Amino acid sequence: MPPTRNRRGDRSRNTRPGKPRQTGRPQDLVRRTAFDVIRAVETRDAYANLLLPTRLRDRGLTGRDAALATELTYGTLRGRGLYDAVLALCSDRELRRVDGPLLDVLRLGAHQILATRIPPHAAVGTAVELARSVSGPGQAKFANAVLRKVASRDLDAWLAIVAPADADTTTRLSIAHSHPKWIVSALRDALGSDRNEIDALLAADNARPRVTLIARPGRATLDELYDAGAEPAPYSPYAAVLPEGDPAGIDAVRDGRAAVQDEASQMVALALTAVPVDGRDARWADLCAGPGGKAGLLSALATERDARLLAADVQPHRAGLVTRAVDDRAGVVVADGTAPAWRPGAFDRVMVDAPCTGLGALRRRPEARWRRGPEAVAELGQLQRKLLASALDSVRPGGVVAYVTCSPHLAETRVVVDDVLRSRDDVERLNAPDVLASAAHDLTGLGEGPYAQFWPHRHGTDAMFLALLRRT
Numbered sequence: 178m179p180p181t182r183n184r185r186g187d188r189s190r191n192t193r194p195g196k197p198r199q200t201g202r203p204q205d206l207v208r209r210t211a212f213d214v215i216r217a218v219e220t221r222d223a224y225a226n227l228l229l230p231t232r233l234r235d236r237g238l239t240g241r242d243a244a245l246a247t248e249l250t251y252g253t254l255r256g257r258g259l260y261d262a263v264l265a266l267c268s269d270r271e272l273r274r275v276d277g278p279l280l281d282v283l284r285l286g287a288h289q290i291l292a293t294r295i296p297p298h299a300a301v302g303t304a305v306e307l308a309r310s311v312s313g314p315g316q317a318k319f320a321n322a323v324l325r326k327v328a329s330r331d332l333d334a335w336l337a338i339v340a341p342a343d344a345d346t347t348t349r350l351s352i353a354h355s356h357p358k359w360i361v362s363a364l365r366d367a368l369g370s371d372r373n374e375i376d377a378l379l380a381a382d383n384a385r386p387r388v389t390l391i392a393r394p395g396r397a398t399l400d401e402l403y404d405a406g407a408e409p410a411p412y413s414p415y416a417a418v419l420p421e422g423d424p425a426g427i428d429a430v431r432d433g434r435a436a437v438q439d440e441a442s443q444m445v446a447l448a449l450t451a452v453p454v455d456g457r458d459a460r461w462a463d464l465c466a467g468p469g470g471k472a473g474l475l476s477a478l479a480t481e482r483d484a485r486l487l488a489a490d491v492q493p494h495r496a497g498l499v500t501r502a503v504d505d506r507a508g509v510v511v512a513d514g515t516a517p518a519w520r521p522g523a524f525d526r527v528m529v530d531a532p533c534t535g536l537g538a539l540r541r542r543p544e545a546r547w548r549r550g551p552e553a554v555a556e557l558g559q560l561q562r563k564l565l566a567s568a569l570d571s572v573r574p575g576g577v578v579a580y581v582t583c584s585p586h587l588a589e590t591r592v593v594v595d596d597v598l599r600s601r602d603d604v605e606r607l608n609a610p611d612v613l614a615s616a617a618h619d620l621t622g623l624g625e626g627p628y629a630q631f632w633p634h635r636h637g638t639d640a641m642f643l644a645l646l647r648r649t
């Protein structure tokens with residue numbers, strides 16, 4: 178499952194833990210940092226992608242050390258399902274009886290042993306030291322015994338035991354790719370007739386996403402990003418891929434003229450603006466704008482066309498972030514998109530990028546798959562329906578609505594749209610894959626229409642869903 182498999186078929190089954198590798202790098206600080214972030218995710222619902230950069234900065238970790246700390250943190254969080262299955266077979270104590278901090282040390286150790294190039298003796302030795310410092314000498318002995326057993330087989334050998342070929346498909350995929358079973362089932366359903374791609378999709382969820390930037394039209398150019406080391410991106414005319422380095426080090430990103438933004442996120446915003454509308458095309462709205470990714474692009478395009486964007490978010494803090502992403506012409510309001518203050522039919526184009534489970538962005542949020550269960554889908558469903566209905570009421574006849582989720586779950590995507598449209602006869606479904614293809618070269622594989630679905634394993638983007646709806 179993780180990106181860097183460690184295949185060591187010929188290694189002795191009795192590998193002894195040795196001293197931590199002496200490389201002159203602050204290895205202990207690297208592992209301690211990964212451990213601290215993993216604990217914060219477990220105990221106080223921290224987000225690894227937000228907390229880790231702060232911890233790296235506080236501790237002065239840069240370059241290779243920062244990269245290793247990131248890999249260990251993300252890999253351990255993503256791989257938890259698989260590592261727990263292996264650890265359960267190596268521990269004489271039930272995992273639920275192992276203290277939280279110690280269990281996280283074991284997971285971190287298992288990740289290093291099974292999915293990195295760190296020599297197993299170093300991985301075991303450093304994990305045992307960490308166990309000693311967080312749980313005391315007795316627990317360090319236990320950690321040593323467990324992790325030596327983990328190190329007695331390579332990943333493929335463990336997979337043959339914990340996810341055997343004759344297990345039922347959902348269970349096998351769930352353990353082998355470390356995804357909860359309900360997510361495996363939901364993703365297979367969403368793939369529909371392409372469900373044979375599920376292995377590739379789950380593997381893509383465990384791979385490091387490429388960093389994609391947007392040069393906001395009229396504010397930055399792609400050449401500026403290329404000069405800073407970025408390379409052309411496949412689809413969006415405003416996107417560039419940054420193969421390495423910190424995006425925050427790029428001037429245009431620092432001053433908000435460019436930003437980090439997934440290419441599918443750019444494309445769904447572009448699609449809303451690519452649909453021809455008859456008559457007035459001056460008032461655009463984004464009902465769920467925070468933190469401002471799509472609003473940033475929409476406001477730049479609105480300005481180019483002499484239109485104006487109103488960006489709303491119900492959370493004041495997130496509306497504040499939108500202010501930094503949009504240009505001066507745009508308006509930003511704190512507002513509940515389900516109970517709009519504006520009159521019906523006030524807008525010509527409306528984006529509703531609804532709150533969702535985020536199952537389409539598991540690559541970026543390593544802990545997200547473990548955080549919420551299937552009940553979240555039903556809870557969000559009501560809000561998604563209300564927001565879409567409100568968006569349709571907010572657009573004038575002839576105008577267009579884009580309903581977007583960063584989730585491919587059918588109950589958040591086509592089921593929501595179909596439900597809302599069932600009770601109305603004033604909406605036409607447009608062919609979203611065709612509109613997207615007209616806005617980008619070589620953009621295929623989005624489905625038969627009328628809805629469009631991006632996929633990480635096909636497009637290298639988040640699994641973003643788009644429905645384009647015209648009020649009649």
Ligand SMILES: C[S@@+](CC[C@H](N)C(=O)[O-])C[C@H]1O[C@@H](n2cnc3c(N)ncnc32)[C@H](O)[C@@H]1O
Pocket residue numbers: 442464465466467468469470471472489490491492495512513514515530531532533583
């Ligand atoms: C998926 S995020 C939007 C991401 C954003 N469009 C972007 O591209 O950066 C969903 C947003 O909807 C907001 N939200 C949730 N309920 C809302 C409501 N009733 N009205 C308006 N915004 C709401 C959340 O605060 C959150 O910022």
